[in-house]
Amino acid sequence: MTDITITALPAAPLHVFEIWSNPAVVANRFEAALGSSLPVLGAALQLSAMRLIRYEPTVWLAEGDPAGLAEILGADGSLTAIGGGVVRVRLGGPGWRSLLMEGGVFDAESADFAAGSSAATLIDHVNVRLYVESDDACLAYVPLSYARDMIHFWTVAAKSLV
């Protein structure tokens, strides 16, 4: 029985920014400022003080210090804080893929869902965003109001994984 540790991480700055005009030009500005291009949908970019994760066509999640993002966006997009409404839960241990199949509909066991990948899906009726840290850990961004119930759900499910 693979052992899984489920831990809620302390709150951290979380913002979303959206590009609504001149996407290509803004992308170049980001590449110039960050040293590499904005992550495509289903991927992420790890920087020193921040991580950018892509879940939506025109919106990126920025985890960590968002300094400089607003300037790069300029008048082509905007930055909004959302961290208060999200609890980050780390699913630690190689069994996290099997755990995410419980009450789920997304293929977390697929080889395509490798380290650095991101995906949003439905688990036990709750909209959860996932980010694969490594083969031994996956982060789940859970809405605050559902966090306690989801942690309970995963804790119970972890006891009888298959």
Next chain:
Amino acid sequence: MTSYSALGLLRGVFNDQSHWQPAWRDPEPQANYDVIIIGGGGHGLATAYYLASVHGIRNVAVLEKSWIGGGNTGRNTTLVRSNYRQKPLHDFFEFGLKMWEHLSDELNYNVMFSPRGALMLGHSDSDMTRLAERGDAMRVDSIDAELLSRDQVAKLEPQLDMSRDARFPIEGGLIQRRGGTARHDAVAWGYARGADRLGVDIIQKCEVTGFVRQGDAVVGVETTRGRIGAGRVAICVAGHSGHVAAMAGLKLPVESQTLQALVTEGVKPMINGVIMSQSLHCYISQSDKGGIVMGGDPDNWPSYAQRGQPMVTQGAIAQAIALVPALSRLRMLRTWGGVTDMSFDGSPIIGPTPVPGLFLNGGWCYGGFKATPASGWTYAHTLATGTPHKLNAPFDLGRFARGDTIDENGVGPLPNHR
């Protein structure tokens, strides 16, 4: 046509029950009828029956594309009640409920209408106030409705989870004691037999493929069994309303969506009446054969396929078990789907269409079965006289553009927002 009775059954002991006649003939379509009813479900057959029995119009044909009672009549969860909040609706359904109470004798066919009570549960003070408001609206129009306390509900349905720490604790309920269930197939067969005895032609395996026009007016239909002329043509095909109306160039305020239902293996009596809820969307009753019949949310996407997706029924079962925990160890025996004609205010449409000679009865969403007698009676009146009866006058096709919608749930035109 031998009449049905216990004596008839006794006589059958001695002749191997060989004296019974066919319940309805299987006639070839004639060239012309006074009225053609498209759709051999409960509503279509009831309309034919009342045209013949109330209005003496017997030169009528009911055209059914496959077998009578095979559409929503054979797929619903058989609930009968009139506990609606909006006056035009509860007046209409109450008129129908009074007909249910004598339908078996009227048709000489036991439709097994069983007023075991239709109970709506409340799970909070605001639920109880909302139920009281519904009950008061009914009582002011002299329709029976009673508020029940927690203890009364627990006594009425001992299998309910009355625990205080339930996810949706039961605070009480509103019961319509005259509501209940009926045997759906028997309603179609009873009306078919009744109409056939009065000379109505019930023609199965006959699908309408187009309308015959004279100028603007509809004067007949093209079918898979040839052209048939008619003075008036009455669409009565529920889920297929949009499809059939399109043949006459009509676009309707209706979208066909899937509604699933299921039945468990039969067990001894455990649920007495009909259980519904103000907050949860499941509805539960136990058939006379012992199977628990239930349904819940619709599938909320357009389909004519009479099949849905499994997660929706699983959601309804989760709600049902939260109310009646003893359901957990029963087994689902069969699940199926129907095509619900979701109208854009949740109320039916019974009346003339802009096309002369063409009438429409549809838009029943998921509440058509209980309306069968009232729908047939008022549609027959409309077809016989050319103008709606006061009971179905509010449910005219023009109400949407005019702004006189009758919206029981108050959520507006999009059916899946309901």
Next chain:
Amino acid sequence: MNGPRRGGAAGAIRFTFDGRALLARPGDTLAAALLANGIGLVARSFKYHRPRGIMAAGVEEPNALVTVGAGGREEPNTRATDLFVYDGMVARSQNRWPSLAFDAGSVLGLAAKALPAGFYYKTFFGSAKRWMFYEWFIRRAAGLGDAPTAADPDRFTQRAAFCDVLVVGAGPAGLSAALAAAEAGERVMLVEQDRILAPSLVRDPQDLDPAWAEATAARIGELGGRILLRTTAAGYWDDNLITVSQRLAEPGEPPAGGIAQRLWHVRAGRVILATGALERPLAFAHNDRPGVMLSQAVRTYVRRFGVVPGRRVVIAANNDDAYLTATALRDAGAEIVAVLDTRPVPAGATSGFPVHNDAMPLATKGARHHLREVSARVGGKVMHWRADLLAMSGGFTPVVHLHMQAGGAALEWDDASQSFLPGGARQNVVSVGSAASVAPVGPTPPPENPGKAFIDFQNDVSLGDVDLAWAEGYRSVEHLKRYTTLGMATDQGKTSNMAALGRLAEKQGVAIPEAGLTTFRPPYTPVTMGLLAGRTERDAGAHLRRLALFDVHQAKTPIWQPLGYWKRPRAYPQGGENLAEAALREARSVRTAVGMTDVSTLAKFEVSGPDAVQLLELVCATTVGKLAVGRGRYTFMLREDGLVFDDGTVWRLAENRYLLTSSTGGADRMAVHLSYVRQFLCPQLKVSVVNVQEHYAGIAVAGPTAKAVLAGLIGEEVPRHMSAVGASIAGSPVMVLAASYSGERAFEIYAEASLAEPVWNACEAAVTAQGGSLYGMEAMEFLRIEKGHLVVGGEVDGRLTPHDLALDKMLNKAGGYIGAAGLARPGLTAPGRKQLVGLEAIAGTIPEGAMLVTALGQPAGGHVTAAARRVLESGSIALGQLVDGFARHGEELVATSPTRSQSAAVRVVAPHFYDTAGERYRD
């Protein structure tokens, strides 16, 4: 049945059947163990309560249903053939009173001639009340087992799985297909409903060495394939999604890990159906007597379980397979007294058994509920044999259920085997093995006494009933099924549909394929309801949504109030107060000093960008563009049909950044609406709409001294009414919006939810210092009703226009907002519409939800949407909807609630009772 039927050790597994202590061997099904212990009578049929034994060895068993387990784990209607005995198992027979051997219900069998199919449609007339009298008895005779009454102690889980190939059935065909796919590198999942691999090889070891099955399964496992035993592919849905139910414990057995079953939602690239075939019974008089069994089932009991169900055996069949059963029985010491082969000579000639050709059973006789004699028509004459076992085989039916459930699938008629074979399919599915083709059969002569020849054993439907249905006009296959209830029992026609179809085709004068088929519906075999609910918690599939400050409130043990999936504090009773007392105290403290409440659940959206106003003036029906930075205003939203569906406030936080709030109840609907307008209708706009409902916790501070409280908290300039400032409290940045719902001077403080607790504590300290207190939703209702503020779901019920709610003066004159077109409809401005009014009680207390009538006995002209008492003075007031209400101020009506036997005389007034001029907002 006389004497045990199995030699050797009795087995070590203890179980009871109807209280009798018995023993079973490991791997026994209950059916095998009962037969081994010489028990033939195991059940009573549904309608006539006829005595029934074990007929089959698998899931198609129609008769041997038992209730197994105890307490909340009790499972009624469990097939004894699909239940593996475990130590301490408690099994009971069903549907009989007082006992299995002496069942009062069997009197119905005696009256069978008067109770043909559909008899209940022809009698029980009179009033609905009289039908309910008869129905009381019918419901008690009907139904089979009893549902448990105790709560289910176990849990069920659900899980997804993805594979390239799903193989259903681990018989020889299934195992080979799974192996081939695994070796080709495909992700394979193989499911088998039995407890062992390849049960057919155990029955017929001559086909292939059973050890091959174990080796093949091991190899598949090595290649990463997943094999699940005791697992049924129950439902086939769109795009190759198959619902698979896995038993982790037998029915009624306490599960090791607390999980009784697991439901898999399997998405398969392609599906291989190796589901085998089911054997058909033969139809002859009294073919339902215990001791009459299916031929392959008998062979299974002999070869797999070592049970010899009979000592003197008659075999009756129309195919060669039955001779294998004769051989197995003879090898096990039974005597084959006759083989009745419906086929002419030379069928069976070289078998070495006493074969009678052109032979068909006529009837059976029995003693003490068990087979004693078989009679048959052989050629022209009738012959009789004493026998205690009749093994019958009417041919085989490929299991095409899942193939047909897949939708858009075809069946092809195979004349040789007189069966339907799976044809083309719309989905990526193929059938292999005996699910795809079965052995040819000879003729199956019709019974000479159809009235007593059963085809649906559980629902007691005979071929005579099929003839009656035909005579009465129920001639489509669906009418036949529903009129006779054929195929509607727990086995869903697995052993009866083909016999009925054959008879119907004969009546219609067509070949069987033209007679039509009924619809194949999920599940293949019945699935436990708790499993489908995924019952981990008793939560009805609806998680509780908790406030950011849930624990802070919980510590004060408030009365909680549900709204949607949220729970919010309704009141904070002190010292034995009831709800009303607490709420009045709380409301009075807001009116006289200051109060504080949690408003976190309000829907909140941050709308930013140069086109923010353009978007907001589409969604909101009021102007937004005129707002200066730092200013806010009330607004409301229309559906496209012009009716009001929500309301809230809009604040300009910065040059191009606005905060839009709307109702808690409508939050999810508003999120979809905003996204639809921004993303779908106006993709070109330069604007972001971000849902920040849960990002901010909201604290409202309201009351005459609220301004002083705020000044103490944020130090600098306190915002005037409908203004907003940024500030900080307890070291956390906050937004302070001066908005009032209660009618008092009030402020809504929004802090990031994760930093909210210290902010709440600071506010609470400041409020109590001013002699104020917390207040909940109930007090808020008193305050807002007195002020005349609307509630979505109350006054705003989705049926009224802005004019009906007296909001039309705030409509954006420029138009262009969503709903403007809908408002143009004539009916929305016609007389006779319901309009918002206030109501003052002249006498009595106004019941919320009551109907407004001019006098008792008159129709309702409207209703009370919200009722409460005045806060500081006495008196009962309410808001309501009344036909042409604006023109009827001063009129006296009755607010009547017949369901609560309450009523009050009321006067129609303006819907504002407190500070109508709005002075209390101004400093």
Next chain:
Amino acid sequence: MLLITCPHCGPRAQTEFSYERTVDSVVQPGAAPAEAMARLFTRANPRGLDDEIWRHTFGCRAWLVLTRHRMTHAITAIRAAGPEALP
């Protein structure tokens, strides 16, 4: 339960998506009342192919237009709606 190939996320289970309305029901802001009400209150509702507006609600939250057959449920075309997006 359909497998819907989201243009952004690839094949995903139908429960992640929600159906909103049909393309023929869309009322453009500023449309004349008569035309707006005709689109809002009447549907083709064919027993065959129709263009439907869905949303990948629990996935990438994007709006999609599907051409789907109402008897077979087969999706014959799917395209992303909404603002211009980077890959």
